Amino acid sequence: MELSRADLEILVALQENSRLTNRELAKRLGAAESTTHERLRRLVRGGVIKRFTAEIDxxxxxxxxxxxxxxxxxxxxxxxxxxxxxxxxxxxxxxxxxxxxxxxxxxxxxxxxxxxxxxxxxxxxxxxxxxxxxxxxxxxxxxxxxxxxxxx
Incomplete structure (x- = not known):
């Protein structure tokens, strides 16, 4: 799967905080919520994002x-x-x-x-x-x- 700059920004943002809402993610990327949501779904479907987890202290x-x-x-x-x-x-x-x-x-x-x-x-x-x-x-x-x- 080829990743765009926006895809990479989504990956970085979610690794920093996997609890970001789609609205927060879209705002961070400067993109429409629907676009961000579809990009995220594609990353999950494509196996780039395997799961969402919590980092424990x-x-x-x-x-x-x-x-x-x-x-x-x-x-x-x-x-x-x-x-x-x-x-x-x-x-x-x-x-x-x-x-x-x-x-x-x-x-x-x-x-x-x-x-x-x-x-x-x-x-x-x-x-x-x-x-x-x-x-x-x-x-x-x-x-x-x-x-x-x-x-x-």
Whole structure:
């Protein structure tokens, strides 16, 4: 799907605040509400917008500490990765799981109450999976996300 400048502006606006009304969106774009509504419907139908979500302040939920846990699995196979992900994804401290290439197989972003909770999760949940060869934990000092607008 080819995206116009107006489409990209809609994407940026909704990534900043997915609760914008169609009227607010149209005003921001300087376009008619009907035009904006149709563009938005086309972006959703075309699969460019997959869903509308809320960004949660993890600290407000009592989980102010975030970490990235790099997990190395052995043997390397799709089945091993799937089993590992099923093991860890049911834990509420897991925010994201990313399967990557290279020496590391999975990156987990977790949000926990304290260093003790992080240690407990890493030792009891992550390393309890038989396929885990090693883990490396990195504390997150700051997390920033920028709007995605178009292919590079």
């Amino acid at each position: 993890l600290a407000a939920l009592g989980r102010p500490m975030q970490a990235m846990i790099a997990v190395r699995l052995r043997p390397q196979s799709e089945d091993v990765v799937e089993r590992f992900l099923r093991t860890v994804m049911d834990d509420p401290c897991v925010v994201d799981a990313i399967v990557v290439s290279g020496e590391i197989d999975v990156l987990l972003r977790v949000a926990v109450q304290s260093a003790e909770h992080l240690r407990t999760f890493a030792w009891r949940k992550v390393t309890s999976a038989k396929s885990v060869q090693s883990i490396t934990t990195h504390l997150v000092y700051e997390y920033r996300r920028r709007p995605i607008t178009a292919p590079p």
